[in-house]
Amino acid sequence: MTGEPPLIPLRLPERLRPTQDAHGLVGRVVRVDRGRALAMDDSGRAVEIPGSASAGAELCTGDWVTWTSGEVTRLERSSVIARASRARGEGQTVAVNVDVLFLVVRAEEATRERLLQRLAAIGWDSGARPVLVISAADRATDARRREIERVVIRSAPGVEWVMTSALSGEGIEELASMLGPTTTAALLGHSGAGKSTLINSIAGANVQQTGEVRARDVKGRHTTTSRELIDLGERGYVIDTPGVRELGVLDGHSVERTFTDVAALAQSCRFSDCRHESEPGCAVLAATESGELEPGRLDDYQRLRREADHAERKAGPARRDKGREYNRLSRQYRRARGH
Numbered sequence: 025m026t027g028e029p030p031l032i033p034l035r036l037p038e039r040l041r042p043t044q045d046a047h048g049l050v051g052r053v054v055r056v057d058r059g060r061a062l063a064m065d066d067s068g069r070a071v072e073i074p075g076s077a078s079a080g081a082e083l084c085t086g087d088w089v090t091w092t093s094g095e096v097t098r099l100e101r102s103s104v105i106a107r108a109s110r111a112r113g114e115g116q117t118v119a120v121n122v123d124v125l126f127l128v129v130r131a132e133e134a135t136r137e138r139l140l141q142r143l144a145a146i147g148w149d150s151g152a153r154p155v156l157v158i159s160a161a162d163r164a165t166d167a168r169r170r171e172i173e174r175v176v177i178r179s180a181p182g183v184e185w186v187m188t189s190a191l192s193g194e195g196i197e198e199l200a201s202m203l204g205p206t207t208t209a210a211l212l213g214h215s216g217a218g219k220s221t222l223i224n225s226i227a228g229a230n231v232q233q234t235g236e237v238r239a240r241d242v243k244g245r246h247t248t249t250s251r252e253l254i255d256l257g258e259r260g261y262v263i264d265t266p267g268v269r270e271l272g273v274l275d276g277h278s279v280e281r282t283f284t285d286v287a288a289l290a291q292s293c294r295f296s297d298c299r300h301e302s303e304p305g306c307a308v309l310a311a312t313e314s315g316e317l318e319p320g321r322l323d324d325y326q327r328l329r330r331e332a333d334h335a336e337r338k339a340g341p342a343r344r345d346k347g348r349e350y351n352r353l354s355r356q357y358r359r360a361r362g363h
């Protein structure tokens with residue numbers, strides 16, 4: 025992490041007033057970086073503290089702390105946003121003391137039932153108020169909106185949901201109405217879901233870099249890398265979390281299983297390793313053009329496919345072997361079906 029620490033004024037929620045009266049100094053962790061936590065105290069100073077407070081309690085972005093004769097104590101958390109990290113096989117706390125949790129999913133992905141189910145589960149577990157935010161709604165036709173509504177109600181029952189667009193401004197005021205000077209919101213969702221763009225829309229200013237301007241890696245992706253508490257003034261605080269790839273179904277095997285229609289068409293592509301991007305003789309592209317494949321289906325597939333590739337690269341050889349095993353099995357399966 026580089027640069028000056030952000031100067032974040034602390035506005036204490038009501039519930040912490042008695043603590044402040046009792047302890048004097050209250051602070052909040054605005055980011056954690058390699059075992060060091062950066063906290064703002066209530067006199068506007070930035071203080072670096074060890075990543076764990078007294079009793080070895082790990083600190084996370086959003087934690088409230090007190091200082092008593094140099095000793096840092098972590099205060100009880102009102103909510104904990106955690107997700108399973110399948111790559112590491114453990115739970116990971118991504119933000120704490122969050123009042124409103126925006127679970128962000130793009131309109132193109134908003135009918136993926138398992139993703140919605142998983143997001144809803146994380147939301148209900150967290151203790152925060154979960155709100156499903158369907159971003160990039162400007163991309164959705166009326167028919168698509170009806171479909172999303174149907175699937176969302178079925179997959180995430182009871183979760184509030186809002187369709188938003190950073191382009192038209194749809195839904196942004198509704199989100200803002202859930203926030204106030206002392207609330208903390210957090211955003212969780214896949215990389216590219218539109219989290220940073222939403223923060224900028226809610227803030228009415230460019231406070232977060234979005235995919236358009238951030239540095240991209242070789243495959244054209246971009247990522248929010250820090251997990252930082254941002255001050256939005258009247259709209260409270262917000263914690264952006266790095267794109268979550270581990271949230272969904274993240275190996276090639278399950279992508280093919282989820283998109284049986286694309287996988288079936290791919291059997292007829294000229295190249296067996298066709299990526300259905302611009303290759304000649306691509307049966308999937310042809311089906312998209314002819315309307316045989318539902319519009320948006322290929323985009324959804326590509327997005328998940330890219331995530332899966334990324335997850336597999338990150339997981340290393342073990343995961344790749346699993347991928348090869350799948351390819352072998354699917355060849356057998358194709359032969360058995362006479363392809």
Ligand SMILES: Nc1nc2c(ncn2[C@@H]2O[C@H](COP(=O)(O)OP(=O)(O)OP(=O)(O)O)[C@@H](O)[C@H]2O)c(=O)[nH]1
Pocket residue numbers: 159160161162163188189190191213214215216217218219220221222233234235236246247248265266267268
């Ligand atoms: N059409 C449209 N595009 C959007 C909208 N919101 C975001 N995008 C685009 O989607 C891409 C990803 O948006 P980001 O806000 O960077 O996504 P993110 O969730 O912060 O991604 P990570 O930082 O990787 O986790 C960018 O190219 C945005 O311009 C929207 O409402 N409508």
Ligand SMILES: [Zn+2]
Pocket residue numbers: 290293294298299300301303305306307308309
């Ligand atoms: Zn193809």
